[in-house]
Amino acid sequence: MKDDQLILEMNNISKSFSGVKALDDxxxxxxxxxxxxxxxxxxxxxxxxxxxxxxxxxxxxxxxCFKGKNYESFSTREALSVGISVIYQELALVSEMSxxxxxxxxxxxxxxxxxxDSARMRQEANRLLExxxxxxxxxxxxxxxxxxxxxxxxxxxALSRNADLIVMDEPxxxxxxxxxxxxxxxxxxxxxxxxxxxxxxxxxxxxxxxADEVTVLKDGQHVVTRSMEGLSRAxxxxxxxxxxxxxxxxxxxxxxxxCVLEAHGISTDTILQKVNLKLHRGEIVGLAGMVGSGRTExxxxxxxxxxLTSGEIKLMGERVEFSSPADAIRKKISLVPEDxxxxxxFTALPIKNNITLPILKKVSRWFLLNRKxxxxxxxxxxxxxxxxxxxxxxxxxxxxxxxxxxxxLAKWLHTKPEVxxxxxxxxxxxxxxxxxxxxxxRRLTEEGIAILMISSELPEILGLSDRILVMSEGRIxxxxxxxxxxxxxxxxxxxxxxxxxx
Amino acid sequence: MTPKSNFLQKHSLIIVVYSxxxxxxxxxxxxxxxxxxxxxxxNVLRQAAYLGTAALxxxxxxxxxxxxxxxxxxxxxxxxxxxxxxxxxxDNVMMAVGLTLALGLxxxxxxxxxxNELNLSPFVVTFASLFILQGISLTITTKPIGRSxxxxxxxxxxxxxxxxxxxxxxxxxxxxxxxxxNMTVFGKHVYAVGGNLTVAELSGIxxxxxxxxxxxxxxLLAAVTGLLWLMRMGVGDPVIGKELELNAIIAVVIGGTSLxxxxxxxxxxxxxxxxxxxxxxxxxxxxxxxxxxVGQGLNFCCCCRSL
Numbered sequence: 179m180k181d182d183q184l185i186l187e188m189n190n191i192s193k194s195f196s197g198v199k200a201l202d203d204x205x206x207x208x209x210x211x212x213x214x215x216x217x218x219x220x221x222x223x224x225x226x227x228x229x230x231x232x233x234x235x236x237x238x239x240x241x242x243c244f245k246g247k248n249y250e251s252f253s254t255r256e257a258l259s260v261g262i263s264v265i266y267q268e269l270a271l272v273s274e275m276s277x278x279x280x281x282x283x284x285x286x287x288x289x290x291x292x293x294x295d296s297a298r299m300r301q302e303a304n305r306l307l308e309x310x311x312x313x314x315x316x317x318x319x320x321x322x323x324x325x326x327x328x329x330x331x332x333x334x335x336a337l338s339r340n341a342d343l344i345v346m347d348e349p350x351x352x353x354x355x356x357x358x359x360x361x362x363x364x365x366x367x368x369x370x371x372x373x374x375x376x377x378x379x380x381x382x383x384x385x386x387x388x389a390d391e392v393t394v395l396k397d398g399q400h401v402v403t404r405s406m407e408g409l410s411r412a413x414x415x416x417x418x419x420x421x422x423x424x425x426x427x428x429x430x431x432x433x434x435x436x437c438v439l440e441a442h443g444i445s446t447d448t449i450l451q452k453v454n455l456k457l458h459r460g461e462i463v464g465l466a467g468m469v470g471s472g473r474t475e476x477x478x479x480x481x482x483x484x485x486l487t488s489g490e491i492k493l494m495g496e497r498v499e500f501s502s503p504a505d506a507i508r509k510k511i512s513l514v515p516e517d518x519x520x521x522x523x524f525t526a527l528p529i530k531n532n533i534t535l536p537i538l539k540k541v542s543r544w545f546l547l548n549r550k551x552x553x554x555x556x557x558x559x560x561x562x563x564x565x566x567x568x569x570x571x572x573x574x575x576x577x578x579x580x581x582x583x584x585x586x587l588a589k590w591l592h593t594k595p596e597v598x599x600x601x602x603x604x605x606x607x608x609x610x611x612x613x614x615x616x617x618x619x620r621r622l623t624e625e626g627i628a629i630l631m632i633s634s635e636l637p638e639i640l641g642l643s644d645r646i647l648v649m650s651e652g653r654i655x656x657x658x659x660x661x662x663x664x665x666x667x668x669x670x671x672x673x674x675x676x677x678x679x680x
Numbered sequence: 681m682t683p684k685s686n687f688l689q690k691h692s693l694i695i696v697v698y699s700x701x702x703x704x705x706x707x708x709x710x711x712x713x714x715x716x717x718x719x720x721x722x723n724v725l726r727q728a729a730y731l732g733t734a735a736l737x738x739x740x741x742x743x744x745x746x747x748x749x750x751x752x753x754x755x756x757x758x759x760x761x762x763x764x765x766x767x768x769x770x771d772n773v774m775m776a777v778g779l780t781l782a783l784g785l786x787x788x789x790x791x792x793x794x795x796n797e798l799n800l801s802p803f804v805v806t807f808a809s810l811f812i813l814q815g816i817s818l819t820i821t822t823k824p825i826g827r828s829x830x831x832x833x834x835x836x837x838x839x840x841x842x843x844x845x846x847x848x849x850x851x852x853x854x855x856x857x858x859x860x861x862n863m864t865v866f867g868k869h870v871y872a873v874g875g876n877l878t879v880a881e882l883s884g885i886x887x888x889x890x891x892x893x894x895x896x897x898x899x900l901l902a903a904v905t906g907l908l909w910l911m912r913m914g915v916g917d918p919v920i921g922k923e924l925e926l927n928a929i930i931a932v933v934i935g936g937t938s939l940x941x942x943x944x945x946x947x948x949x950x951x952x953x954x955x956x957x958x959x960x961x962x963x964x965x966x967x968x969x970x971x972x973x974v975g976q977g978l979n980f981c982c983c984c985r986s987l
Binding site: 254255258270271272273274275279283284285286288292293294 | 863864865866868869871872874875876878879880881882883884885938942943
């Protein structure tokens with residue numbers, strides 16, 4: 179009886195990579211037609227587990243039982259043919275090809291040997307899309323579609339293969355609010371048709387919303403599997419990180435010191451209008467506001483990346499003019515950018531080179547790099563920020579999001595900054611690493627650094643900031659103290675039009 | 681976006697290329713009254729067959745995000761080998777043609793083997809091949825060698841309905857490549873491998889087989905081009921094929937094919953071939969080398985800019 183219900187059992191799976199255990203005796207069981215959430219920090223082993231399920235990797239130990247049949251391991255092809263489809267975060271689509279070509283990629287419907295039957299493929303693709311309740315012209319190039327639609331093309335692709343189990347790896351990470359609703363609707367209809375879904379997500383709200391069961395992994399080990407019924411958010415978080423929710427935001431212990439950075443009525447060619455701002459030693463100032471409210475523009479202006487059209491910036495009471503970010507860096511201001519892969523790191527270079535890049539002068543003599551000095555600096559960063567890395571020679575692209583962010587931070591900390599501007603410091607970072615980054619930010623302020631933090635995550639703004647500035651349409655509309663701020667207030671001010679603000 | 685503007689945007693490069701061809705024809709007919717004659721135009725098309733046959737093969741390789749730098753050298757070697765094998769004897773024609781084609785196919789499959797199994801980059805493999813094939817040719821001879829049989833030589837000037845049969849042959853090759861790319865599973869897989877290799881692998885596409893296919897066809901078409909040259913020259917001339925790969929790549933790229941793979945059409949490549957051939961034909965009477973180089977360079981920059 180019980181065996182009928184279970185579609186998938188992965189039993190006692192272990193997998194090591196060059197001696198490091200990625201999975202240690204992990205088991206997971208999924209019921210047919212249910213949504214099974216898989217949660218855990220980055221590096222907890224979720225993706226390794228999924229790769230084993232999809233046939234991309236072979237387990238060292240353990241067995242997989244799918245639809246009542248036992249397997250030692252799969253090849254990618256086998257996994258697909260028995261009915262397992264994985265939808266990765268980086269969608270597996272060829273953007274130059276059309277919707278219909280993508281759906282049937284690798285399994286084209288043939289008229290005779292080697293010749294494709296485009297008419298039937300189009301018909302079939304239309305049927306699948308209709309079944310999910312979406313309308314797309316199947317001849318359009320996938321690259322022209324929004325990511326939400328691209329994701330739906332992926333789902334249709336899985337359906338066209340008659341998948342019984344669809345694994346969705348962080349599907350929501352690329353979706354906006356209303357698109358998420360559509361995804362949930364599609365998941366519901368898939369469920370009604372008896373398809374099983376393994377749903378991986380960082381966002382716990384979603385897990386609570388759609389999952390029937392949840393499995394928590396931590397450090398490659400299975401923590402718990404249980405039904406969502408009666409599970410509280412706090413319980414889930416503490417299972418994930420092994421600590422309680424209240425401890426997530428470390429509170430400020432010290433008082434703000436003297437004023438380090440001051441802006442008087444600064445405006446730029448972008449949307450920034452007469453912004454005033456003060457940053458003191460030892461405080462974290464949160465900068466909230468909608469996307470496009472001018473937060474990033476303010477950061478760029480303070481960092482010398484955009485030219486001021488009016489107003490002035492004072493550093494330690496002295497008027498300064500930055501003609502480029504290089505000037506700002508020399509004056510001990512650092513910017514940790516929003517998009518670390520594009521703007522913060524050389525992802526194809528080793529960790530060491532990334533960290534020492536801004537301070538090459540310091541670690542060299544007569545134009546020659548002192549490797550020992552470099553390594554010792556990297557070693558100290560590793561300790562200070564607890565970056566987990568196998569070697570300093572590893573390319574940054576192989577690190578998890580949290581560790582990448584720590585590398586960016588390490589790089590700037592070596593320039594001994596007085597002011598750090600952080601744009602979305604925890605975007606794409608898992609819960610555990612978030613906590614470490616918060617702690618680190620606190621520690622830095624205790625050493626007298628002033629931090630200006632831009633964030634779209636209100637809990638982060640509320641939990642961490644000593645003061646909160648809310649921006650709207652290029653102005654700072656209100657300043658709130660830590661104690662008086664609430665989500666409602668921030669949203670109210672952030673959505674306030676120019677008329678009211680003025 | 682309306683479908684129409686979308687169409688224009690997507691095919692802008694092809695439209696530009698064909699407009700330039702039209703401009704060249706207009707300029708040509710003003711410049712010389714002999715230009716716009718059936719005789720000259722079919723002549724140009726026959727010339728286009730030489731670059732075009734090689735370019736279509738190169739296109740297949742580039743669509744997979746690869747490159748074949750060796751086709752010029754392979755054309756050279758093919759001319760020599762076929763001329764030596766034929767040696768003016770009509771009985772040898774079939775044997776010579778067959779062996780030359782086999783040589784081409786073999787070289788292409790070897791390229792694919794090295795890329796697939798040794799994980800070498802297409803650039804490295806075919807760049808090495810460029811020199812190796814050239815070296816073999818120079819070892820064989822530095823002067824014209826061998827001889828075409830008379831019948832084979834006559835094929836060059838033979839016409840059907842006033843049009844050289846080489847032009848029909850080129851048309852057939854073009855249609856075959858277009859059919860391959862648009863109507864067959866192989867064609868779709870070629871685009872997929874170039875568009876996104878990881879996705880292609882995850883979709884269970886036999887990537888290695890696709891590479892054997894495109895490099896094999898590319899080199900095969902280079903051997904065919906070699907045979908066409910033997911028809912034209914009548915002897916194995918080691919001068920043939922010099923820098924042909926560059927012209928072929930230029931034709932492919934200005935025809936709108938992305939050097940990063942996954943995007944490109946036969947129509948575009950033929951446009952690129954025609955543009956280069958007409959430029960060549962018009963500048964032929966002038967101080968050729970300088971103008972042609974400059975012209976090609978400019979063409980290439982303009983078209984790549986609009987990619």
